[in-house]
Amino acid sequence: MKMQFRHLIAALAFILPTTAVMAAGEGPELEKAPINVRDVESLQRGAQIFTNYCLSCHSAQAMRFNRLQDINLSEEQIKSNLMFTTDKIGDTMHAAMPVKDAKEWFGAAPPDLSVIARSRGADYLYAYLRGFYRDDTRPTGWNNLVFDKVGMPHALWQWQGDQVLQTVKGKDGKDEHKLALVKAGSMTKLENGKADTREFDQRMADLTNYLVWMSEPVQTKREQIGYVVLMFLALVMLPLAYLLKKEYWKDVH
Secondary structure, three states, X not given: OHHHHHHHHHHHHHHHHHHHHHHHOOOOOOOOOOOOOOOHHHHHHHHHHHHHOHHHOOOEEEXXXXXXXXXXXXXXXXXXXXXXXXXXXXXXXXXXXXXXXXXXXXOOOOOOOOOHHHHHOHHHHHHHHHOEEEOOXXXXXXXXXXOOOOOOOOOOHHHHEEEEEEEEXXXXXXXXXXXXXXXXXXXXXEEOOEEEOHHHHHHHHHHHHHHHHHHOOOHHHHHHHXXXXXXXHHHHHHHHHHHHHHHHHOOOO
């Protein structure tokens, strides 16, 4: 009986957090993020955006600057263009903002982004980065469609411009929220009431792509090793196993 009770407690410990995560994940339907971790140019652009903008407040303590050489950046390129918080290329990526100041300004230190793509998912990050809109009720003046009452201000608003939240009737008659661009930024256009956000969306795809890669930099090599192992099993071990089987069973009638 005690053993069964322990098993029940263990099952509840697993189920309850999972249920909480599912409930927290309710929200607008997320667009598929255009991710390709083999696109080195996209990763390089994403790394530039991340180190120039995200590292001002966020850290990535599980990532070292010299790891960027894996996406075909030279040590000199990394030092000259991407390192602003340290002069040692082997250091981890820590935020420029002191933790004490972050807590005072935002109420809490911004989270580390080392594995944010694994915890949130690429689709969520892609929607979040494009989902900021003006909200005068918030302390920062910004809110987010996929993260209601977000504490983070819109760091890239000059690129995107200003969006506002609109409520429209969906096909099923229910109210739906959508964002509308009302003031163009340096990477968006607004002509005759029609918004062109392709350039900004591409940059956010690059940043999301980099965050996905950063969460597991060895994933491409891991997949390559996996293919080699499968080929070895299929081309070498399987024929040997077949010949061994024939040898063992040759005298069996």
